[in-house]
Amino acid sequence: MDIDLWASDTFASMSVDQSVGWPPRRPITVREDARMDQQRDEVRRRYAAMATSVATGRPEAGDGGCLGPGAGAADVGCCGPATGAEDADCCGSGGEVDPGRGFGRDRYGDDLRGLPEAAVRASLGSGNPLAVADLQAGESVLDLGCGAGIDVLLAARLVGPSGKAYGVDMTPEMLDLARTNATEAGATNVEFVEALMEDVPLTDGAVDVVVSNCVINLSTDKPAVFAELARLTRPGGRLAISDVVAEDALTPGERAERGSHVGCIAGALSFDEYRGSLEAAGFTEVAIEPSHAVTDGMHSAIVRAVRR
Numbered sequence: 001m002d003i004d005l006w007a008s009d010t011f012a013s014m015s016v017d018q019s020v021g022w023p024p025r026r027p028i029t030v031r032e033d034a035r036m037d038q039q040r041d042e043v044r045r046r047y048a049a050m051a052t053s054v055a056t057g058r059p060e061a062g063d064g065g066c067l068g069p070g071a072g073a074a075d076v077g078c079c080g081p082a083t084g085a086e087d088a089d090c091c092g093s094g095g096e097v098d099p100g101r102g103f104g105r106d107r108y109g110d111d112l113r114g115l116p117e118a119a120v121r122a123s124l125g126s127g128n129p130l131a132v133a134d135l136q137a138g139e140s141v142l143d144l145g146c147g148a149g150i151d152v153l154l155a156a157r158l159v160g161p162s163g164k165a166y167g168v169d170m171t172p173e174m175l176d177l178a179r180t181n182a183t184e185a186g187a188t189n190v191e192f193v194e195a196l197m198e199d200v201p202l203t204d205g206a207v208d209v210v211v212s213n214c215v216i217n218l219s220t221d222k223p224a225v226f227a228e229l230a231r232l233t234r235p236g237g238r239l240a241i242s243d244v245v246a247e248d249a250l251t252p253g254e255r256a257e258r259g260s261h262v263g264c265i266a267g268a269l270s271f272d273e274y275r276g277s278l279e280a281a282g283f284t285e286v287a288i289e290p291s292h293a294v295t296d297g298m299h300s301a302i303v304r305a306v307r308r
């Protein structure tokens with residue numbers, strides 16, 4: 001069952017409070033907590049199935065995670081073509097992903113040269129955050145929801161041996177794949193950590209840059225994610241995020257009509273909500289630029305900001 005917390009009456013009726021981010025922080029009831037856990041488990045199951053599919057080279061049976069029935073591992077791609085609501089599930093429910101138009105690996109161009117094939121095939125992002133991260137040699141970077149590690153490996157190259165690239169993900173199967181990919185790539189300045197993006201086991205100000213690729217929309221506790229972004233980024237550090245973002249006019253219910261939560265659609269924030277949350281968390285110079293449509297009124301966007 002697809003539980004849509006963000007389209008629920010509880011959340012839909014909340015007003016935006018810029019001082020605390022969106023939705024406002026307040027005590028979470030036991031019932032809500034259980035629903036968040038359930039939804040997170042559903043997300044984890046889906047991405048575990050995708051990782052297994054890529055690792056074994058076998059398409060998933062049944063609903064097949066993001067691949068959908070009948071799709072092969074080589075067709076993995078987040079956010080299928082923007083052909084309408086029925087196709088608007090991120091990662092192409094029903095095997096509708098068009099590798100030529102999908103988001104993930106098509107946004108990297110020549111950057112992918114030399115990466116392990118499995119890292120490229122398991123690319124599930126909505127864009128290329130590294131294109132705007134301006135990573136420098138010696139910097140430390142954290143990828144929230146790193147999946148099979150494509151952005152961690154690319155970041156590791158850019159920051160070089162004196163820098164460090166961390167990848168955090170909650171799905172063990174994805175991390176297994178990421179570690180295998182890192183070994184194959186010969187990357188020694190990387191570290192993968194199993195954790196929730198809402199509670200990252202790194203110290204305050206641990207990194208110069210946080211990147212993320214089609215993950216924050218999946219969070220069931222977005223205020224916690226924005227708080228972690230601010231805590232983990234050193235003052236003057238930066239964010240480079242690719243994510244699905246909804247036009248401001250779309251209500252949470254209308255977003256949910258366009259695709260599922262696990263499919264990266266229903267949990268998307270609007271442009272105003274994203275900006276307000278980042279500013280309230282302690283970021284400045286917030287820029288949110290849509291790059292391409294995902295479905296009616298919803299876009300893949302590149303989000304940049306600087307930690308105050």
Ligand SMILES: C[S@@+](CC[C@H](N)C(=O)[O-])C[C@H]1O[C@@H](n2cnc3c(N)ncnc32)[C@H](O)[C@@H]1O
Nearest residue numbers: 047123124125145146147169170171196197213
């Ligand atoms: C759409 S995939 C994107 C993976 C990767 N960023 C990429 O570009 O290929 C979403 C990833 O986020 C992870 N994820 C989802 N919710 C998470 C959470 N609350 N904490 C940590 N990881 C999460 C999933 O396990 C999955 O690997």
